[in-house]
Amino acid sequence: MIAAPAATTIAMPTVRGRLTADAPLAPLVWFKAGGNAQWLFEPADADDLAAFLRDLDPAVSVMGLGLGSNMIVRDGGVPGVVVRLGKAFAKVDRVDATTLCCGGGASGILVSSSARDAGIGGIEFLRSIPGTVGGFVRMNGGAYGREVKDILVECEVVLRSGERKTLALADLGYTYRHSDLPEGAIVVSATFRGQPADPDAIQREMDRIAAEREASQPLRSKTGGSTFKNPPGHKAWALVDAAGCRGLRRGDAQVSEKHCNFLLNLGEATSADIEGLGEEVREKVKAHSGIALEWEIQRVGTAG
Numbered sequence: 001m002i003a004a005p006a007a008t009t010i011a012m013p014t015v016r017g018r019l020t021a022d023a024p025l026a027p028l029v030w031f032k033a034g035g036n037a038q039w040l041f042e043p044a045d046a047d048d049l050a051a052f053l054r055d056l057d058p059a060v061s062v063m064g065l066g067l068g069s070n071m072i073v074r075d076g077g078v079p080g081v082v083v084r085l086g087k088a089f090a091k092v093d094r095v096d097a098t099t100l101c102c103g104g105g106a107s108g109i110l111v112s113s114s115a116r117d118a119g120i121g122g123i124e125f126l127r128s129i130p131g132t133v134g135g136f137v138r139m140n141g142g143a144y145g146r147e148v149k150d151i152l153v154e155c156e157v158v159l160r161s162g163e164r165k166t167l168a169l170a171d172l173g174y175t176y177r178h179s180d181l182p183e184g185a186i187v188v189s190a191t192f193r194g195q196p197a198d199p200d201a202i203q204r205e206m207d208r209i210a211a212e213r214e215a216s217q218p219l220r221s222k223t224g225g226s227t228f229k230n231p232p233g234h235k236a237w238a239l240v241d242a243a244g245c246r247g248l249r250r251g252d253a254q255v256s257e258k259h260c261n262f263l264l265n266l267g268e269a270t271s272a273d274i275e276g277l278g279e280e281v282r283e284k285v286k287a288h289s290g291i292a293l294e295w296e297i298q299r300v301g302t303a304g
Contacts, residue, residue, distance in 0.1 A: 010039065010080075013055035017044040017086075025073045025082065028065065030130075031263075032222045034073030034271045035301060037082040045088050046158060046188045053186075054162025056081065062160055062184040063300060066132035067107065070139070070225045070297050075271045075304025083186050085134060094118045098194055099153065104134035104187045108141075111192070112206060121197025123151055124205040128213050130225060134187035140174045144209060149174040153191040160184030177229055177296055218256045222265035227278055228293040236293055237261035240281055243288040250277040263297075275299055 012019055023040035026032050043049035053062065061080030065071070089105030092114040100120065102111050108126035111133065115123040128143040129136050137155050140148050154168045159182055173180030181187070213219060228236040240246070240260040248255045252269035255277065256262040263274055282293050 010057065010060055012039060013052050015041065015043065015052050016048045017052075018042040023082070025065070025068070025078065028084070029068030029071050029073055029224075030222060031068075031072060031224050031265050031269075031271070031274060033075075033265055033269055033274060035075050035077030035304060037078045039081045040084060041081050042084050042086045043088075046156075046164065049083065049186060049188065050158050050162045050164050052162075053158055053160060053184075056162075058160070062186070064134055064138070064186045066105070066135035067130060069130040070135065072224060072271050072275050072297055072299045074275070074299065074301035076302035078301040085132070085186070085188070089134075089188060090132075095191065097196060100192050102133045102190050102192060104132065104137075104189055106133045107131070108133075108136065115192075115194060116199050116202040116206065119196060119199050119202075120194040121202050121205075122146070122194035123192060124202055124209060127206045128209045133190050137172075137187045137190050138179055138181050139177050140172075140179055141177075147174070147176075151192045151194060153193050155190040156188050157181065157185040158188055164188075216259055218258045218262050218264060221256070221262075223256070223262050224274075224297050226261050226296050227263050228261055228282075229296045231291050231293065234291065235261075236296075239285050239289055239291055239293065243281070243284040245281045245284055248277065248281065248284075250280065253277040255281060270304070272304060 020040045023037045025037050026034050063082050065082050065084045085105030089103040091103045092106050092111055093101045095101050098120055108129040112123055112127040125144045125146045129141045136148050152169050154166055156166050158164055230236050237260040245255050246260050247257045251273040252266040253273040254264045254266055256264050285293050
């Protein structure tokens with residue numbers, strides 16, 4: 001039995017969006033495992049979010065949730081408030097010949113497809129990132145030789161205080177899969193810039209990326225995307241494979257045999273099974289190669 005935090009211990013501000021106590025998060029994350037959010041808030045718009053955070057007790061923690069594709073929600077659930085941006089934040093608008101303004105809840109597929117339709121190249125790689133703008137702006141998401149830092153002009157965030165602020169690329173302190181985005185800040189929009197390109201050529205590149213991902217990654221499984229960061233000069237999957245971890249299991253959690261940097265939920269794995277398997281892999285890689293793998297997947301909440 002997964003315990004949920006006691007929702008009644010927090011007084012909530014009035015909202016126009018949807019506010020749910022003890023909300024199950026397992027259906028919202030790719031692993032389909034984990035506990036409940038003490039509160040789940042789906043704001044009506046950025047003003048609703050700003051007012052909510054302004055009026056919320058400053059001691060209450062706040063976490064953003066996108067598509068849940070790169071996250072382990074621990075079995076004890078997530079205390080405080082989880083913010084999930086819905087359809088109101090999933091819009092993509094063309095600003096000029098090479099620039100798009102994208103809502104924080106827009107998916108990588110929507111952004112890359114909108115760029116194609118507008119004849120904007122250089123954004124195709126977002127087709128391969130299974131998340132939302134808010135998530136990959138925070139994590140400097142990347143694939144196929146490009147990262148968000150290569151296309152980001154600026155982003156608008158709502159700070160934990162409720163203040164709305166525009167941050168330029170230089171403000172984010174981007175490094176590999178990391179940004180200096182303030183704790184509790186929610187990305188509500190981002191502006192991306194590419195270059196003029198032929199829509200047919202963009203589509204061919206998107207098709208190539210999609211086919212390569214389908215061939216090499218377990219996309220049709222309950223998974224969480226790339227588990228570990230690539231250490232300098234190495235590929236995480238190769239280190240995991242060399243340490244003998246391909247196919248390694250803990251309960252219903254398994255290291256993918258198709259791509260060793262993916263963990264799978266084969267059926268009824270708990271988040272403790274999945275995270276524990278990841279830690280076992282880290283130990284085996286460290287013992288074999290001397291390299292300490294760093295988690296790329298976010299692990300949030302409390303143990304069950």
